[in-house]
Structures are given as structure tokens and as C-alpha cells.
Amino acid sequence: MDKEKSTRFMLKLVGDVGTTLAAGLLFVGDRSGLFKAMAGAGPLSPDALAERAGASSRYVEEWLAVMAGAGYVEHDPAADTFALPDEHAMYLTDASSEYYLGGLFQGLPGFLAMTPRLVTAFKTGKGVSFSDFGAELPGSLEAMNRSVYENRLVRSWLPAMPEVVARLQAGGRALDVGCGTGVVPVTLAKAFPAATIAGLDFDARSIDIARGYAREVGLGNRIAFFAEPVEALPTDPGWDFISTFDVIHDLPDPLGAMKRIRSALNEGGTYLMVEPKVADQLEKNIQNPFARMLYGMSCLHCVPQSLAQGGPGLGACWGEGRARAMAREAGFTRFERLDIRNPAMAFYALGDPDRLAGTGLSVCRQGSDS
Secondary structure, eight states, X not given: OOHHHHHHHHHHHHHHHHHHHHHHHHHHHHHHTHHHHHTXXXXXXXHHHHHHHTOOHHHHHHHHHHHHHHTSSEEEXXXXXXXXXXXXXXXXXXXXXXXXXXXXXXXXXXXXXXXXXXXHHHHHOOOOOGGGGOTTHHHHHHHHHHHHHHHHIIIIIGGGOHHHHHHHHTTOEEEEETOTTTHHHHHHHHHOTTSEEEEEOSOHHHHXXXXXXXXXXXXXXXXXXXXXXGGGOOOSSOEEEEEEESOGGGSSOHHHHHHHHHHHEEEEEEEEEEEEOOOSSHHHHTTOHHHHHHHHHIIIIIHHHHHHTTOOOOOTTOHHHHHHHHHHHTTOSEEEEOOOOOSSEEEEEEXXXXXXXXXXXXXOOTTOOO
């Protein structure tokens, strides 16, 4: 027995519990407006922060101690004041900013509440359905991604596919599969008023929310939403652009879904598959904080809900190598990793440029897989 090694591990475990509890209380601070009240205010006493945020002083005092211990806020022991540095505030205070990460914490209560169910699932091999995660799950997933999609989709990501932009500007057809609460379809409809836009998701609650968002911005008649599984994806007429954002690995039949998407594309159409940006090897991923986070989300949510649908439980961290191989098996002759900078997501443009229009058949050419 290496006593020093044992002690280091004991301290790591205690520290991990502290970090987990701090993450839960970060969610409380986000929802309670404490971070917003600290932003740009400089050093504050607990009483001063409580007054600014309209919160209980005793709770705020204890909360600040947790946040300081976790390194989320800074503490001045001489003055006994606390400050939220601008470098931290940019990730915690503005939900409309592409840098906002507070949404990542919104799903924690629901995810962690499922851990007793997972104990049983580990024994039986059965899954935990999407609906079992509770009514707040669609909103939690939206909070994780909304600000990035709204800020980056049209401005940064689509320009990497100029042929897609040209088609949508000319009145093309776009479909987002696994659209959730409709952030991507609404964003596309705003940017391309001549295009036909649709969203598909098997979760009826998410589709109801999406329809509500579309109505709120006056796009209720411009976006078609389908509360259907991917197997029901409409293929006639075809689509010039189909997208999936963090979806394929969650499906009961990932390969079948990709085949369905391929068959639904118009000649020269593009399928944008966005999946977690991870290495193909575990040893590389465990050195990456984004990948470690994704493994946790995958084990808590992605794998269980895929298994609940009778799927393979592919998992979020399946990597580019497997994605490329599955795309080839689905019949795509183009697989291009787009040069889009993002720490957590990889962007793959798939197509079938050799497919004969209207036949679903392909002409194979050497070296066509880019």
C-alpha cells in the first residue's frame, strides 16, 4: 500500500464532491441572479450582494464561501469582500452571449436525479427514456445550446458551406432533424426569408415549445414542425440542406437515420452532421476537460435514452473515425470535416455528389471520399 497515493486519492474524492456541490450551487446562483448582480460591481460584501440581488443575506454569505472555494469568485480576506472578475462574468451572466456557460448547469438537477434509476439500468441493461428525465429536459437542453446556435449558425458555420448558403438564399429547402425546441429552424427562417424551413423531433413536448417560439417571432406559418421519429422524415420533395446537432449518437438506429437522411437530400444537397469533438482513443479524451464532461453527460443521458428506444447506446464520444465509417456505410461519398473552430463540437459536411438525380443510385469514383 502506497500511503501517499492513498491520501492523494482520498483528497481527490473529497475535492470532487466539493466541486459537484459547487456546480449545483452555481445553478442556484445563476437562477437567483447573484452572478448578474456581481457583474461589473467590483468587490462586494455579502450584505451588499444580497441587497443588490434581492436575496437572503445569510444564504448569500454561505453561497459566496462555496463560490470562492471553487474558484468561481475571488475573495479579499482583508476586506472580507467578494468579486466576480470580468474574465469569469463573460461565461456566467449574459444568456444571449455565445460564451455563456450557465446553461450547462441547468440540466444538472434533472440528470443527477436519474442516478437511482441508473443503478437499476446498469443491472438490467435497459434504458431510461427521454420522457423519464422530466418535463424540464427540453428547456435544459435548449439552455445549453441556444446562445451558441443563435450567434454562430448563420454568421460562422454556414459560410463554411457556401453552396448551402446560396441554395437557401435562392429559396431552397432546409430541415433540422432532432430540432428540440426549434432554435435552429427559427434561426434559419430569420436569416433566409425565401427558404422553406422545417424541424423534426420525436419528442412532442419539444415540438410544442418550438411551435410556440415560431409564433412568438411571427414565423408560425413559415416553419413546419413534425413530431415524428427520424424514420418518418419526409423525403418528397427533397431537401437541399439537412442538419443534425448532437443527435445521431442518441438515436435508436444511427445508421438507418443516416441512410434516411441521404435518401431525402436533393441532388447536390448537403447534410451537416454536428457531433462532439473528441478523439477516437479514450486515453486522449481523458486529458480533455470537454471530453470528460461529454462522457459524463453520455453516461447519464445519451446512452440510457438510446437503449430505452432499443438502440445501441452509441454514446456521445464515438469519434470521427466511427462517424466516417458509418457515413460510408450509409452510402455517402463525401465526408468533409469543416474548418470551424469550436472546442466541443466537430462539423462534418456529408453529401453524395455522384448520385444520379431522382434515382437514389450512385456512381462510384476512386478517391471520392474527401
